[in-house]
Amino acid sequence: MKIRNKQDFWSGVMFVAIGLGFAIIATRYSMGTAARMGPGYFPFWLGLLLALLGLLVGLNSLSAKAEEVNLEKFDWPVMLIIIGSVTFTGVILNFLGVYIAVFLLVVLSSFASHVFSWKVAIINGLFMSVFVWLAFIKGLGLIFPLWPSFLGS
Secondary structure (H helix, E strand, O other): OOOEEEHHHHHHHHHHHHHHHHHHHEEEEEEEOOOOEEOOHHHHHHHHHHHHHHHHHHOOOOOOOOOEEOOOOOOHHHHHHHHHHHHHHHHHHHHHHHHHHHHHHHHHOOOOOOOOOOOHHHHHHHHHHHHHHHHHHHHOOOOOOOOOHHHHO
16 A cells, blocks of 8 residues: 555544544543533544544545645744744733733744734734633633733733
8 A cells, every 4th residue: 555645644643643642531531421421521522533534534645546745844943833832822821811922822823934924913913812802701701811910900
């Protein structure tokens, strides 16, 4: 068997690994039933569906009909920028509040783009801050510090 589409093959492997990982970890929680779902029910079945999707994508990459695609060199700096900006946001969230942390997350992760623009990054940061406020604070009623803790508000 020849891997014709390497990009799809490795994407499928990644989906299977992540899906099975979530499903296995979800078994540590109470599963419940479809009528009374426990905390492990949704992540278990979602993980299995992701693994199944990955299996289908991986098998399709072996098909004779699959388009032949080779992998490009992995862009480690882009991955480090994205993971670093998400980690940084997690560290500063309680200290700087949701508005500033989300804004910084969007602007910092925008540096991973090969077509970075300050104007677009700032507009996206402002939009996402408003969206997070509407969806999570107002819509779902989650409690996060909104402004920096040193302001005392």
